[in-house]
Structures are given as structure tokens and as C-alpha cells.
Amino acid sequence: MSLADSRPRPETPGRGDTPARGRPRSEAVENAILEGVVHLLEEGVPLAELSIERIARTAGVGKATIYRRWSGKEELFVDAMRAAEPSDPELPGTSLRDDLVVLLEALRRRGLVSRSSAILHNVYAQMKSSPKIWAAYHAAVIAPRRVVGLEVLRRGQERGELRADIDLELANDMFVGPMLVRTVMRPEGDLPEGLAEQIVDTVLEGLRPVSSTAS
Amino acid sequence: MSLADSRPRPETPGRGDTPARGRPRSEAVENAILEGVVHLLEEGVPLAELSIERIARTAGVGKATIYRRWSGKEELFVDAMRAAEPSDPELPGTSLRDDLVVLLEALRRRGLVSRSSAILHNVYAQMKSSPKIWAAYHAAVIAPRRVVGLEVLRRGQERGELRADIDLELANDMFVGPMLVRTVMRPEGDLPEGLAEQIVDTVLEGLRPVSSTAS
Numbered sequence: 001m002s003l004a005d006s007r008p009r010p011e012t013p014g015r016g017d018t019p020a021r022g023r024p025r026s027e028a029v030e031n032a033i034l035e036g037v038v039h040l041l042e043e044g045v046p047l048a049e050l051s052i053e054r055i056a057r058t059a060g061v062g063k064a065t066i067y068r069r070w071s072g073k074e075e076l077f078v079d080a081m082r083a084a085e086p087s088d089p090e091l092p093g094t095s096l097r098d099d100l101v102v103l104l105e106a107l108r109r110r111g112l113v114s115r116s117s118a119i120l121h122n123v124y125a126q127m128k129s130s131p132k133i134w135a136a137y138h139a140a141v142i143a144p145r146r147v148v149g150l151e152v153l154r155r156g157q158e159r160g161e162l163r164a165d166i167d168l169e170l171a172n173d174m175f176v177g178p179m180l181v182r183t184v185m186r187p188e189g190d191l192p193e194g195l196a197e198q199i200v201d202t203v204l205e206g207l208r209p210v211s212s213t214a215s
Numbered sequence: 216m217s218l219a220d221s222r223p224r225p226e227t228p229g230r231g232d233t234p235a236r237g238r239p240r241s242e243a244v245e246n247a248i249l250e251g252v253v254h255l256l257e258e259g260v261p262l263a264e265l266s267i268e269r270i271a272r273t274a275g276v277g278k279a280t281i282y283r284r285w286s287g288k289e290e291l292f293v294d295a296m297r298a299a300e301p302s303d304p305e306l307p308g309t310s311l312r313d314d315l316v317v318l319l320e321a322l323r324r325r326g327l328v329s330r331s332s333a334i335l336h337n338v339y340a341q342m343k344s345s346p347k348i349w350a351a352y353h354a355a356v357i358a359p360r361r362v363v364g365l366e367v368l369r370r371g372q373e374r375g376e377l378r379a380d381i382d383l384e385l386a387n388d389m390f391v392g393p394m395l396v397r398t399v400m401r402p403e404g405d406l407p408e409g410l411a412e413q414i415v416d417t418v419l420e421g422l423r424p425v426s427s428t429a430s
Contacts, residue, residue: 122344129340163424169405170393170413171422177392178385185395190384198385206421207386209378 033059033066037080042119047126047133050077074136081127082141084120085110088148096156097200103149104179104196111183111191121187149176174203248274248281252295262341262348265292289351296342297356299335300325303363311371312415318364319394319411326398326406336402364391389418 036059040050052073056063070076089106091099114120127133149172156162162171178199182189251274255265267288271278285291304321306314329335342348364387371377377386393414397404 125340125344129337129344160424162422166417166422170417173393173396173404174389174414174418174422177394177396178388179392180396180400181388181392184400189388199389202381202385203389203418204421204423206419206423207377207381207389208419208421209375 029061029065030069033061033069033076034080034083035059037077038084038119041080041123047077047123047130052076074133075140077133078136078140081120081123081137084113084117085141086113088145091148091152096152096159096161097204099152099156100175100200101196103152104175104199107176107179107183108191108196111179114183115187115191124184146172175200178203244276244280245284248276248284248291249295249298250274252292253299256295256338262292262338262345267291289348290355292348293351293355296335296338296352299328299332300356301328303360306363306367311367311374311376312419314367314371315390315415316411318360318367319390319414322391322394322398323406323411326394329398330402330406339399361387390415393418 033055036055037050040054040058041047045054050073052063052066055073055076056066059066066076070079086106086109089102091102093099114124127137150168153162153168153171153175157164157166157168179196182191182195248270251270252265255269255273256262260269265288267278267281270288270291271281274281281291285294301321301324304317306317308314329339342352365383368377368383368386368390372379372381372383394411397406397410
């Protein structure tokens, strides 16, 4: 699992133009810590036993080095999970359909990554049984994605690309639901190339035969 | 939590026309065992610590009484979960739309039950982190529901109520996905009355404005 796409954290104290105080606070240190978390998870350490002390020992840093960057285990863990996933995509902005295809394709790719990684798969399950960690992951990763999706739909509705009478929350669930059912809930479900396009086009078009009148 | 709708198990030895041998093998004994499982889960006993011995002690029966009815902990646990959920609905068979509304309404009601029960909610999460128990639950509960849904769609397609060019697996995910996203993945998601009808009608109709031409 690569942490290469782990983003810099501009809010980290000691970062940016001001010189670091005391110990070096490079991105390398941060990556070592995130990789330490992933390493422990890969070794099968249950989330409940993942302590800051153990992470510090694994990464070869002091506990204070971790606490200078993360408020606690939950925040650090969520960052490690985020770094292990593909980053969020750029939206083309050319049409509702194009933006939705890119969003759903990103979901499909994340699904493939999590399937190919036994640790990610197992960790998701553990995360869901810890309300505190799940809430942190939800707030940091899932909620922002949902906001982006709703914004794409709102713009599409304004431009007349989406029925005006449609509730946007429902529309969002109609697009992401079929993809999430396959990526998250059915580990054996097919995730072929082109699935994002297929879902977006079919949801836009509807399932009723064209010649049929509404019942 | 009521176990009243726990179904009889015709495959249980000693049931049916032949008189029970030795100890009584009534439905009451079976319910006592299932309720013992639920009781332990309600007390917060983690799934991993739920042994046949402990269940037997709680239900006031011998271990052999349990093993005469269930092959092991996984099968018993899945039965207890199934008994705690609303039973599967009867399909009206009047139209594709009507059948789909009934299936989605059953999902919605199950979602409401699992939300109102902290234990069900917690147990689902634990279940998902145990591959063996999840596989047993999937095979006994989820897979048969999926077969019913696909059969409803196949009949609808034959009768011309569903586009002929639609892949049935995709169609199934398009109907159940939006509901499952709300019931399973977003505990704070709205589950209002009428949601089943709304999803079915909107998926059939499509999200593209009626006047718009296909892009």
C-alpha cells in the first residue's frame, strides 16, 4: 500500500515558511507515522489495540511527535486510511453527466483498491464497529464527498440537466447507491470498467420501456 | 424484541408427525434458545464470546438440546438475527411496480427496526467483521432476498414493464441501492413513509428532464 498520495497538512504547526522547532517535522516523519499505522494494521493488530505509544515505537518517533500533528488516535487513524485510498478526483465541469461519471468512477476505483487490500477491507469492518472512529472517518472523508456530489446535482438541476421536481438527496442516493451496493456491501459484486457510465446513463434515462405509458 | 415470527424448522429431527423422543422439542424450547441468544447480545456479550455453553446456560437447556437443532454457533446466531427482524413480505404480483414497492418497503421497515434496536445495530457491525458469521447470514438471509428481487425483475421484463435492454443485476442494484444506502450506510438518513414508492417511481421514470433529448 502506497502512501505516496498522502497530502501535506497545512494546519500542522511548524510547517510552511517558519523553520521547524526542535525535532525535524518533515513530510518524511509524517509518512513514517502514517506508514507505522498501516504496518501495524497489516500485521493484524486490532484497531482497539492500536495505541499512540505502539505507533510511535513502530515509526521510531516519540509520542510527542505524534501529538504535535494529530489530536489523538482517531484523527491519526483516519488520516492513515485516507492516505491509503485513491485521492478525490477533479471534476471536468463540462456536464452533469460527465461530473457524475467521474464521481462514480472514483467510487469504483476505491472499491477495487479496498478489495485488493485485505487490510483495508478488514479495517473498514472494524471501523464500523467503533462509533467514535467511524464518526471521525465519516466527518473527514465521507461527508465532504457527499457535499461535492450534492453540489454537482444542484448545478445540474439549475442548468436543466436534472428534473426540476427531484429531491437532490434522493437523486444522490440513486446515483451512488447502486455503486456503493457493489463496492461496500457485496464483496463478490462485479465492478467492470464502464460501470460508472452505465449507472449514470441508466439512472438518467429510467428503467421504464420508452413506448410504455406511466402506470 | 419479539421472536413471535420465528418460523418452525421442518428439518429439525423429532418434529412433525413422529412423537418427540426424550426431552420435549417444542417450539417453546426453540424460542427460549433464540431468546437466550438475543438476551446475551442485549447484555453486550460480544459475538466472539457467545458460546453454545453460555447460550445453553442462559436458555436453561443442555448443550445437546441446542446441537440437536443447530449445527453450531453460526447457524444458531443467524436464526436468532432472522427471528429478530420483520419477516419477508408477500408479493402482490399485480405489477412490477407493486412488487418492487413491497420489497423496498420491507427493506425500509427492517432499517427502522435495526435503528431502534441498539443491539441489532451493534450486532450487524460485529457480524460484518466475522467473515464466517457474515457468510452464514448472507447465505441464509440476504442471498434468498436477492433471488426474489431478481425474479420480480425478470417477470417484469418478460411482461414489458422493464426495458428489454437492461441488465437485471444492475436494475436490482438501482432499486435496492438507494434504500440500502439509507438503511445500512447512513444511520442518520431519512426513512420517511412513502420512500419505497418514491424510489421505485423515480428509478422507473429516470432523472432526465422529460423535454430533454438524450446526450
